[in-house]
Amino acid sequence: MRIVSYPNIGEYERVVYNFLDRIIDKDNCKILRPIKNNKKILELGEHASPDNVCTPFKYTIGSMINSLENGANVIIQLGGGCRFGYYAQVQEKILKDDLNYDFTFINLYHGNKIDFVGALKRIKILNPNLSINKVLKELYLTLELLKFTDYITTYIRDNSCYVDDINEIKKIEKEILEDVLNISSIKEIKAKKEEYKAKIDNLLTNKEKKLKIGIVGELYSLMDPFSSCYLENDLIEKGYKIKRYTTASYLLLDKHKSEKKVLKQAQNYLRYKIGADGTESVAHTLELINEGYDGVIHIKPFGCTPEINAMPILKKISEDYSFPIMFYTFDTLNSDTGFQTRVEAFIDMLEMREKK
Ligand code: SF4
Numbered sequence: 001m002r003i004v005s006y007p008n009i010g011e012y013e014r015v016v017y018n019f020l021d022r023i024i025d026k027d028n029c030k031i032l033r034p035i036k037n038n039k040k041i042l043e044l045g046e047h048a049s050p051d052n053v054c055t056p057f058k059y060t061i062g063s064m065i066n067s068l069e070n071g072a073n074v075i076i077q078l079g080g081g082c083r084f085g086y087y088a089q090v091q092e093k094i095l096k097d098d099l100n101y102d103f104t105f106i107n108l109y110h111g112n113k114i115d116f117v118g119a120l121k122r123i124k125i126l127n128p129n130l131s132i133n134k135v136l137k138e139l140y141l142t143l144e145l146l147k148f149t150d151y152i153t154t155y156i157r158d159n160s161c162y163v164d165d166i167n168e169i170k171k172i173e174k175e176i177l178e179d180v181l182n183i184s185s186i187k188e189i190k191a192k193k194e195e196y197k198a199k200i201d202n203l204l205t206n207k208e209k210k211l212k213i214g215i216v217g218e219l220y221s222l223m224d225p226f227s228s229c230y231l232e233n234d235l236i237e238k239g240y241k242i243k244r245y246t247t248a249s250y251l252l253l254d255k256h257k258s259e260k261k262v263l264k265q266a267q268n269y270l271r272y273k274i275g276a277d278g279t280e281s282v283a284h285t286l287e288l289i290n291e292g293y294d295g296v297i298h299i300k301p302f303g304c305t306p307e308i309n310a311m312p313i314l315k316k317i318s319e320d321y322s323f324p325i326m327f328y329t330f331d332t333l334n335s336d337t338g339f340q341t342r343v344e345a346f347i348d349m350l351e352m353r354e355k356k
Helices: 010-023 039-048 055-069 084-098 116-126 132-162 166-182 186-203 219-223 231-237 248-265 278-290 305-321 336-355
Strands: 002-005 029-031 074-077 104-107 212-217 241-244 295-301 325-330
Touching: 002 055, 002 116, 010 029, 010 116, 010 132, 010 166, 039 055, 039 084, 055 074, 055 084, 055 219, 074 084, 074 116, 084 104, 104 116, 116 132, 132 166, 132 186, 132 231, 132 241, 132 248, 166 186, 212 219, 212 231, 212 278, 219 295, 231 241, 231 336, 248 278, 278 295, 278 305, 295 305, 295 336, 305 325, 325 336
Parallel strands: 002 029, 002 074, 074 104, 212 241, 212 295, 295 325
Antiparallel strands: none
16 A cells, blocks of 8 residues: 655645545555644754755655654655755655665656656556546646635735634634645635635724734745744734735746746845745835835744845845844744744834834
């Protein structure tokens, strides 16, 4: 029996599960969903990784080790973009040669591009009868599901501050995430989108002015709650209006189309792209200033070069516009309390500015 797993990244693992569930041969293959990132995953990853590698490498390899220890014998690595595009080759070597795990590794990326033909050949071990038409059909549904997930979770993020009882919107979010595991048609996606949007709109009764905080930075820290000490969730629960641009559908479907626009937005500070999402961090901070946000929190994992490049530019923007930006780097030794104290101090300062 093949037992297939994949590294965790936030709630997106549900979309991957949904896709695999529709393509595997269920008589000979089953799916082991990766657990959410936690301290144990990070420790496993840290022990297996080179010291200076960026932190998402550690999370993803830790997640794979945990699945291998729990019986997985096929691992799919989905990463791409920046150094992420080369993680898979190094991780495969570490897992097989250094840690002696015996398993099949399916890497869907070659360099920084999806190798579609190669990927189809490799993924056939999960179902030898899989045709290219079936994969294309299911992939199309998966992309629509990804767009739906991002649309509705972004809508929740943008509007939670206008809800009187945050638990009500949390309940809806939980229902949506459960649905993501089981949705099986475009028709269902459309119906769910309308249903959930209407449910959320019904809750938007609080019209008080809220402090507005943007969150920019590296993609993994932005999209995986544990790796940013649940920053986003914490700000939502405290009732602030928050904005985060980076989502998986933006990275997969829209990023390449937006490159010129993003560079143009950042043109007073940047002439060339600075890698990964560093250019976006600059452009989106300027956009947030224009939109009247009160402050920005820039987050990145240890070792993230593109965001290190963005930081001096953001500091200059902060001086030029007299605009508060807080910087935080997450590494394996982070203390949740230390981080929360920094965030609270930053918010106190934003509130004092607002009162003035
Ligand atoms: S964006 Fe940063 S953390 Fe992500 S792969 Fe690139 S260097 Fe590593």
